[in-house]
Amino acid sequence: MKIKSYLLIILIVISAVGLSVCSYIYTPAKYQEYSVGVDKEPVMAPMLKGASAGVFPWSPVEKQEDPQSLAKKDKVAETKPEAKIEVVEPKSFTKVDDSYFDDAVFIGDSRMVGLSQYCPEIDSRATFFAKKSLTIYNLQKDAWIDVENGPKETIFDALSKISFSKVYIMVGINEIGRGTNEGYRDAYADVIKRILEIQPDALIFINSTMHVTKEKSDGDELYNNGNINVRNAALFDLIDNQHIFYLNVNDMLDDGEGNLDESLSGDGVHLKGSCYEPWHQYLLFNGVVD
Incomplete structure (x- = not known):
């Protein structure tokens, strides 16, 4: 019984270490939004929260544009001239012979x-x-x-x-x-x-x-x-x-x-x-x- 208990403890420790390592590796790329800081929660926490939301290490990564790039695009959009709407003036009546x-x-x-x-x-x-x-x-x-x-x-x-x-x-x-x-x-x-x-x-x-x-x-x-x-x-x-x-x-x-x-x-x-x-x-x- 003691041997089985030791083995279970060893497996738990290995799993915890593995999850922590994976979470540490993937947090910057996939779990950043789930992290509140290593000083406030276990290292593996971001990965576990992400997994509960359906985000796994093998899930495809959506490319995020950096704030500077987004700001540049917004600026271009703001400076782009609006399409001109042609206003047709009604013809007016005049005296003729x-x-x-x-x-x-x-x-x-x-x-x-x-x-x-x-x-x-x-x-x-x-x-x-x-x-x-x-x-x-x-x-x-x-x-x-x-x-x-x-x-x-x-x-x-x-x-x-x-x-x-x-x-x-x-x-x-x-x-x-x-x-x-x-x-x-x-x-x-x-x-x-x-x-x-x-x-x-x-x-x-x-x-x-x-x-x-x-x-x-x-x-x-x-x-x-x-x-x-x-x-x-x-x-x-x-x-x-x-x-x-x-x-x-x-x-x-x-x-x-x-x-x-x-x-x-x-x-x-x-x-x-x-x-x-x-x-x-x-x-x-x-x-x-x-």
């Missing part, structure tokens, strides 16, 4: 027809693709433009034959009560997208749908200025003031209460033939020049 319309096309409904008929300063210079009762849906899908000695063609076919730098659009009154505001907006967006595919350098001017007179608005559940305002507002998010602009022609044609000035209209909806000059002047004061 009638020659501005030499390379313009005007697309629209009966109100646009009236501009062609009663504003010779523009009609003599610009191209007009306009007809009564036209809607954004006709623009989007139909072949409606007359061609001499040939079948009617779409607006996109017509635009592909001539180069324009300005495209003016006014529709909207005939769409009131038809479809949803979202559908109207999406159809308008599709038309503009397709026009820009054909004429990529053109400026697109969305003319607001013109208001009706107070008498017409108050007496019509469908064609009233509340519904017109909602449809106009549906187009605001199409505007980027780089290629696509919004012209609120109602600013020049309304009375002081947001209705078409009754003195300008005979039927409450269309301008009198002698009353297109305010629209003409509005266009002259709202050109865009690069």
Whole structure:
């Protein structure tokens, strides 16, 4: 029994010495964070604490960067210039003369027809693709433009034959009560997208749908200025003031209460033939020049 006890003691001593030696050797490399100092704990303690955390002498060593290297990297990161964000300034409106319309096309409904008929300063210079009762849906899908000695063609076919730098659009009154505001907006967006595919350098001017007179608005559940305002507002998010602009022609044609000035209209909806000059002047004061 005494021999076995001595052997056990010898094995314990050898194990303790071995653990202490291993801990002493590996503490700087693997067990530094587990050590509180040899004067405060046994030499083997860091190794035992590391082993309990799953760190053994044969575990791979993660390379630690020295504080000076880390500080240098931080300094480089601090001095590295930030990426520049390009800010695109919106283009602004400016006064132009009638020659501005030499390379313009005007697309629209009966109100646009009236501009062609009663504003010779523009009609003599610009191209007009306009007809009564036209809607954004006709623009989007139909072949409606007359061609001499040939079948009617779409607006996109017509635009592909001539180069324009300005495209003016006014529709909207005939769409009131038809479809949803979202559908109207999406159809308008599709038309503009397709026009820009054909004429990529053109400026697109969305003319607001013109208001009706107070008498017409108050007496019509469908064609009233509340519904017109909602449809106009549906187009605001199409505007980027780089290629696509919004012209609120109602600013020049309304009375002081947001209705078409009754003195300008005979039927409450269309301008009198002698009353297109305010629209003409509005266009002259709202050109865009690069």
